[in-house]
Amino acid sequence: MQALLNAIATMPLPQDAQRIFHGRGGLYPGCEQWALDAFPPVWVLTSFQPVSEDDLATLHHALSTRWQQLSPDQPLNWVFQCRHASQTETRLMAGSVPEPHVVNEDGARYRVHVLKGQNHGLFLDMAEGRRWVRAHVQARARLKVLNLFAYTCAFSVVAMQAGARHVVNVDMSQGAMTIGQQNHQLNGVMAGASFLVHDIFKTWGKITRSGPYDLIIVDPPSYQKGSFIATKDYAKLMRRLPELLAPEGQALLCLNAPELDVAFLHEQMQTLAPELVLQERVANPAVFADVSPERALKVLVYQGPGLPKPDGHLPNP
Structure with a gap:
């Protein structure tokens, strides 16, 4: 999980929707299960394997620490989704999700829905x-x-x-x-x-x-x-x-x-x-x-x- 923690510690404050960490590509051994996406103002962390509460607590601390550096005056909003046959769930871990939730990409605006389903509305x-x-x-x-x-x-x-x-x-x-x-x-x-x-x-x-x-x-x-x-x-x-x-x-x-x-x-x-x-x-x-x-x-x-x-x-x- 260290590569994911390193990515969180150095991630920018994105304005557009984008992927921040792509463990699924296999370039970070031991982190193949992880993906971190920015759907401003919400972070979405996805695991393709079951995750312990201790690991989630560690990741929450990492996100909170980095968020304090990036935007100390704004609340941290993040969602965790597990996609695994034996454990499929979506949880709001901190803050809130706007409704409607609209994100930007290259000057275009799109509605997304990060609290339901596996497809969030924008690939x-x-x-x-x-x-x-x-x-x-x-x-x-x-x-x-x-x-x-x-x-x-x-x-x-x-x-x-x-x-x-x-x-x-x-x-x-x-x-x-x-x-x-x-x-x-x-x-x-x-x-x-x-x-x-x-x-x-x-x-x-x-x-x-x-x-x-x-x-x-x-x-x-x-x-x-x-x-x-x-x-x-x-x-x-x-x-x-x-x-x-x-x-x-x-x-x-x-x-x-x-x-x-x-x-x-x-x-x-x-x-x-x-x-x-x-x-x-x-x-x-x-x-x-x-x-x-x-x-x-x-x-x-x-x-x-x-x-x-x-x-x-x-x-x-």
């Missing part, structure tokens, strides 16, 4: 993916975007702020989509955003009729029973991409499954949609560094072909 490991979308849309402007598995629509908020013409958000969770609409309202970007509460695999007609799209974002859960299982369902999405993409459109494919590597995505793409060409792998935030990049979050950018030449042949990729 911090996807920060560079959102920055890529912002830069991509700003560079081209007026793009039409399809955001599949939109969750709380953070990608959509960023795209609209960057000048997208229209974003179609699709997710089967009414609760997540409601928060997504609130996120758009928070940022004043409701105009031009659509919200479809549907099972993606049962609503291709509506999705297709709203296309083609200049950018398609695919960020599914790696395994969610009744919704998406990457090993069998990702292929269904890849087959649809060529008909959904506008000429020279981009597809941002995301996969957060440690057991599946980049080749899992790329080999299927080469088989199912070979006309899409791999452009780059978007780097993860530095704090999410992993001993095995193949185990970490994978975010790949593909580009579709351009318009056919007058002779009927497609341009070279």
Whole structure:
């Protein structure tokens, strides 16, 4: 636990939501179970193994000591969450959590909920993916975007702020989509955003009729029973991409499954949609560094072909 304590002792006072310590990456032996996140003004400490009350007391002391140095006039607010088969709980350890709880990232505002569920409303490991979308849309402007598995629509908020013409958000969770609409309202970007509460695999007609799209974002859960299982369902999405993409459109494919590597995505793409060409792998935030990049979050950018030449042949990729 010493590496976590060292990180707490030297952590900054963040203004944006971000990860502070990522033991899950395996770079800190003995701390693989720990993650510390800042959702200002709340700290969220997560353990993926059961934790003793003595350890929690030690961590509380460390957080309190550092907080006195960072912001002595403000109360310490922190939440502990344990995610383990034999012990799953969320506890408010000190202070309080705002309601509504709104955090910032790169000038965008998002509602989060750190006292319920394992997903807090904003995936911090996807920060560079959102920055890529912002830069991509700003560079081209007026793009039409399809955001599949939109969750709380953070990608959509960023795209609209960057000048997208229209974003179609699709997710089967009414609760997540409601928060997504609130996120758009928070940022004043409701105009031009659509919200479809549907099972993606049962609503291709509506999705297709709203296309083609200049950018398609695919960020599914790696395994969610009744919704998406990457090993069998990702292929269904890849087959649809060529008909959904506008000429020279981009597809941002995301996969957060440690057991599946980049080749899992790329080999299927080469088989199912070979006309899409791999452009780059978007780097993860530095704090999410992993001993095995193949185990970490994978975010790949593909580009579709351009318009056919007058002779009927497609341009070279």
